[in-house]
Amino acid sequence: MYFKALRITETPNGTFERDIIHRSIDDLPAGDVLIRVHYSALNYKDGLSATGHKGITKNFPHTPGIEAAGTVEHSLSSKFKPGDEVFITGYDLGMNTSGAFAEYIRVPEEWVIPRPKGLNCKDCMTIGTAGFTAAYALYKMELMGQMPEYGPLVVTGATGGVGSLAVAIFAKAGYEVIAITGKKEATDYLKFLGATHVEPREFVNDCSGRPLARAKWAGALDTVGGNTLSTLIKCCKRDGCVVATGLLSSTKLESAIYPFILNGINLLGIGAGQTPMSLRMKLWNKLMNEWNVTDKLSAIAHEVDLEELKDVYIDAIMEGKTRGRVVVKLYEECCKPQDAMISEVLSGAVLN
Ligand SMILES: NC(=O)c1ccc[n+]([C@@H]2O[C@H](COP(=O)([O-])OP(=O)(O)OC[C@H]3O[C@@H](n4cnc5c(N)ncnc54)[C@H](OP(=O)(O)O)[C@@H]3O)[C@@H](O)[C@H]2O)c1
Structure with missing residues (x-):
């Protein structure tokens, strides 16, 4: 059987080309669970893989796509059976394992999670890695004692995937949120998210060169790195948490020791891709309950097909021009409308 997939190929002169090809199921890597992908989503990491960054993907040709929601087609695992509704974010999917910008993936059973009740494939991928990362950041901050009463949280790269979900989740959790964006026209969007x-x-x-500056926020989630991260640290209130998640502007961090030894600032990191399954389940549970932002997802999602992904959106995400989450539809028959899902949950008819 053949299926459609985005394929990135390295040319002899070291450039990278994108095509949509037909692949055989037999060409997929060995694994326990064959999944019919209904939706995937585009992340900055996918942009890096698709443009040939060898720190993400070593060998080409390659199909990127670090997350997928769909149904089990074939299973060697006792945990899953054909028809089960599942999703995957992270691990090695789309990095050095053939990824989800394709109609099928085959993966180890340890990567697969039953899709939460009441969440269709599109909404699941709108939250996806981005929402999971934002939830993980808030979880870590709150483990360190962060509370809404201490003051506002800053979110940088606020119109991006992680940024949009962080704004919505932090607001839902009761925090005042300062959204930082390079897109003036996105003010209404960010206010709608919370x-x-x-x-x-x-x-x-901050370019003052001073090691500390006036405290302006109680904590932050940063996607940018470099001087943005340094500023977030030096202007953070006593005992606040600054979470480093990304490196959009720089992989470097220069900071004096003073914010840590005088103000007790906590610098936290997130590596969402390798999160142990027990913590994944805990965070998805929070995303389906107290941090549930499903009412904001239609504003965050922008649906595209494989052709649009290839021709427009991979370049757009590398230039910081996308807004919210670019969700990639891979199966025409998907998805049940959210209303139908909710009524099935109420009547107890949904699996998982
Ligand atoms: N640690 C983890 O586990 C983890 C998980 C997911 C993502 N990440 C990282 O988090 C970052 C964001 O990922 P994403 O998928 O959300 O990306 P994204 O959707 O492309 O969002 C990035 C946003 O950041 C802003 N931005 C882009 N370039 C910038 C620059 N040079 N300086 C300042 N702001 C810039 C833009 O928003 P505005 O125009 O609104 O400023 C852009 O829309 C990436 O570095 C990614 O690798 C890490």
Whole structure:
């Protein structure tokens, strides 16, 4: 059987080409569970893989796509059977394992999670890695004692995938949110997601050279790195948490020791891709309950097909031009409307 997949090929002169090809199921890597992908989503990491960054993907040709929601087609695992509704985020999917910008993937059973009741494939991928990362960041901050009463949380790269979900989740959890964006026109969008203030990138770019500056926020989730992260640390209130998740502007961090030894700032990191399954389940449970932002997902999602992904959106995400989550539809018959899902949950008819 053949299926459609995005394929990135390295040319003899070291450039990378994108095509949509037909592959055989037999060409997929060995694994326990064959999954019919209904939706995937585009992440910055996919952009890096699709443009040939060898730190993400070593060998080409390759199919990127680090997350998928769909149904089990064939299973060697006792945990899953054909027809089960599942999803996957992270592990090695789409990095050095053939990924989800394709109609089928085959993966180890340890990577597969039953899709939460009441969440269709599109909504699952709209939250996806981005929402999971934002939830993980808030979970870590709260383990360190962060509370809404201490003051606002900053979110950088606020219109991006992680940023949009972080704004919505933090607001839902009761925090005042300062959203930082390079897109002036996105103010209404960010306020709809729950931002109390929307500020330009310069707001978190202290160039005074001083090791500490006036405290302006109680914590932050950063996707940018470099001087943005340094500023978030030096302007954070006593005992606040700054979570480093990304490196959009720089892989470097320069900071004095003073914010840590005088103000007790906690610098936390997130590596969502390798999160143990027990913590994944705990965080998805929070995303389906107290941090549930499903009412915001239609504003965050922008649905595209494989052709649009190839021709427009991979370049757009590398240029910081996308907004929210680019979700990739791979199966025409998907998905049940959310209303139908909810009524099935109420009547107890949904599996998992
Ligand atoms: N640690 C983890 O486990 C984990 C998980 C997921 C993602 N990440 C990382 O988090 C970052 C964001 O990922 P994503 O998938 O959300 O990306 P994304 O959807 O492309 O969002 C990035 C957003 O950041 C802003 N931005 C882009 N370039 C910038 C720059 N040079 N300086 C300042 N702001 C910039 C833009 O938003 P505005 O125009 O609104 O500023 C852009 O839309 C990436 O570095 C990614 O690798 C890490």
